[in-house]
Amino acid sequence: MQTTGTSLKQRVIGYLVDQAHRPRGFVGWANGRLFALRPSNRKRNVWAVALLDVRPTDRVLEIGFGPGIAIAAFAARAVRGHVFGVDHSRAMVRQAARRNAAAIRAGRVHLVQASVERLPSFGDPLDAILAVNSVGFWPGPVERLGELRRLLRPGGRIALVSQPRCPGATRDTTARAAQELQDLLTRAGFTRPRVETLDLDPPVACVLAVNPAGGPS
Ligand SMILES: C[S@@+](CC[C@H](N)C(=O)[O-])C[C@H]1O[C@@H](n2cnc3c(N)ncnc32)[C@H](O)[C@@H]1O
Numbered sequence: 001m002q003t004t005g006t007s008l009k010q011r012v013i014g015y016l017v018d019q020a021h022r023p024r025g026f027v028g029w030a031n032g033r034l035f036a037l038r039p040s041n042r043k044r045n046v047w048a049v050a051l052l053d054v055r056p057t058d059r060v061l062e063i064g065f066g067p068g069i070a071i072a073a074f075a076a077r078a079v080r081g082h083v084f085g086v087d088h089s090r091a092m093v094r095q096a097a098r099r100n101a102a103a104i105r106a107g108r109v110h111l112v113q114a115s116v117e118r119l120p121s122f123g124d125p126l127d128a129i130l131a132v133n134s135v136g137f138w139p140g141p142v143e144r145l146g147e148l149r150r151l152l153r154p155g156g157r158i159a160l161v162s163q164p165r166c167p168g169a170t171r172d173t174t175a176r177a178a179q180e181l182q183d184l185l186t187r188a189g190f191t192r193p194r195v196e197t198l199d200l201d202p203p204v205a206c207v208l209a210v211n212p213a214g215g216p217s
Pocket residue numbers: 020021022023035036041045063064065066067069086087088089092114115116117131132133134137138139
C-alpha cells in the first residue's frame with residue numbers, strides 16, 4: 001500500500017512538473033490561469049520588471065512568459081519600445097496574446113512560440129532580458145545564457161527570478177536557488193551580479209547582472 005501510495009504521489013508530482021515545464025491541453029490552460037491569478041505570481045512578475053528599470057524606448061525580451069503578466073508590465077513601461085516574448089507552450093502563447101492583445105495590435109509586443117534553445121532573431125540588440133521560474137527547465141542553461149548575453153547591448157541587463165514551488169520550500173531553498181542562478185550567470189560571462197529578495201511565502205529571489213562592455217563574446 002505504502003509503495004503504491006508513494007508511486008502515485010510521485011507520478012502526480014511528475015505530471016505537474018511536466019505541465020509547468022510545457023503547459024498543454026486543459027490542465028495546461030488551467031495552470032496558466034492559476035499562474036495569472038495567483039497573487040504571489042503576479043507580485044513577483046511585476047516586481048521583477050520594476051527591478052529591471054525599463055525605459056520608454058527599451059527593447060526587452062522575456063523567456064518563458066507563461067500567461068504574460070510580466071509582458072504586460074513591460075509593455076506599460078516600454079511605451080515607445082518593443083517587448084519580445086518567447087515561450088515553447090502554444091497554450092501559454094495563446095493566453096499571453098489574449099492578455100496583451102491591444103499592445104500586439106499596436107505593434108509593440110511580439111510573442112513567439114519557440115524554445116530558448118532555438119531562438120528567433122530580434123533584430124537590433126536588446127536592453128534587458130527576463131526569465132521568471134523558467135531557467136530550471138532549460139537544457140544547457142550556461143550555453144543558453146551565453147546566447148542570451150550576446151543578444152544584449154553592452155551594459156544590457158538580465159534578471160533571473162526564482163520562487164521555488166517544491167513542497168516545503170523555505171527561505172533557505174530560495175537562497176540556494178539564488179546562488180545557483182548567480183553561478184550560472186557568472187559562468188555565462190555576465191558581471192556585477194546582485195540579488196534582491198521579495199518577502200513572499202516562500203520568498204522570491206531576483207538575480208540581476210550585466211553584459212559587460214567589451215567583455216567576452
Ligand atoms: C513555471 S512557468 C512560469 C511562467 C511565468 N514566467 C510566470 O512566472 O508566471 C514556466 C514557463 O516557462 C516556459 N518554458 C519552459 N522551458 C522553456 C524552454 N526551453 N523554452 C521556452 N519556454 C520554456 C513554459 O512553457 C512556461 O510557460
